[in-house]
Amino acid sequence: MERKQDRAWQQAIRCLPPPRAAALAALDGQDGIEELRLRAGLPPSVRRAGREEGLAMPPVTAEELRDTLSRAARWSVHSHTDSLRNGFVTLAGGHRLGVCGQAATENGQVAAIRGVSSLNLRVARQHPALAAQIAPWAGTGAPQSALLVSPPGLGKTTLLREWVRLISDRGYPVAVADERSEVAALADGAPQFAVGRCTDVLDGCAKKQAALMLLKTMSPALLAFDEITAPADVEAVSLCAHCGVAVLATAHAADADGLRRRPLYRRLLALGVFRRAVFIGWKGKERVYRMEEWEESICSS
């Protein structure tokens, strides 16, 4: 029986050494694979619907991990220095290779990761069907700010991408600060994911600087940021606050309570930009999306 080939999976595993890629290319149920885990000395495993499953394959060697990282960086570590300091490399197609190993530090900051011990290849996919779910929340008038919230790996970036596409295709100019090249995955200036006909993407730029540039030059109705994870990212949102531009951003938390308990997100909510949030969670093996509207007093609490 012929196996169904998933384009995103096939593209993501191209960064692996050819023998390993060939073995993984023949896996069953490729379209459900969210992540591939490679750990030195252990067989590879894949994550489907939030659960990790081991694969009956030869164990991964340290040399294989090094080779995979070199291939992912297209033999050009210098082109990925900043992202490697943050522990990842973004691949063509928006897939992300997370890197673990021994951190080499300089002045208290991570300068590089040597002695790679494990890799996490996260497969990026477009889910156009999500648009139907989002449509009522996005509304039909001018774009409104929203925060997309979930623990890691539940699909915040995918949801953000579809939200951007929906608003953009309605004719509103949308600007995306795509710091990690995961939302649009630009290649030769063209997005590899559908992000809408009125979308401008600033790729690889820190969010704060990107916000300033996009506000000044692109006149967006909606400005999208993926992953608010650092104080500088909150400053980026604060630059857009109350200046007539809606903000769409993603954040890591399990629920509204978890969001408010984190000092970083308390500062974000205190800006009063976000009056509503979409939470992503699991119900069995299915993802569920839930919208919460907030009162101003709760936002600034």
Place this chain on the structure above:
Amino acid sequence: MLKLIGAVMIFGSCAALGLSARQSLRRRVAAADAMLLALSLIESEITCRRTPLPEIIGELAENDDPVLRLVFGGLRRRLREQDGLSLSYLWRANLRDCRAEAGLGAEECDILCTAASYLGRYDADEQAAGLEQVSRRLSAARAAADAALHSRGRLYRTCGVALGILVILVLI
């Protein structure tokens, strides 16, 4: 008449031998110059624009210089076709395979092969330092090749002409 034609042909062949030996020295210097230019371009692309190596190789493969087109065109083709092998391996294999055609000397080729240890493996500053060291060594080899061109080049040309005259005189 036949003797005259024979004498001209012998003289021409011997002179061509001498001139071709001189030309190979000239090509060696030109190839070293071209590779020095390539190293400088690679270093600038890495340090100023953080350009990935496959893109730099692609740009060099379309350079006006025939030596660069030959060397980097071959490397670009290998990168496309031999995906399973590392860039370091392909860099060395390509240089050794196209050395004679490009006119590179054996010493210059060995020096350039050492660049494979730096390329793409470290951050921009470390790669630039490694490439500068390779450039310095290549410049020294180029200077030696240039000195050889000036000293032995004239000798080869003169010897070729003299040999031609000598053979004609002996045969007459």
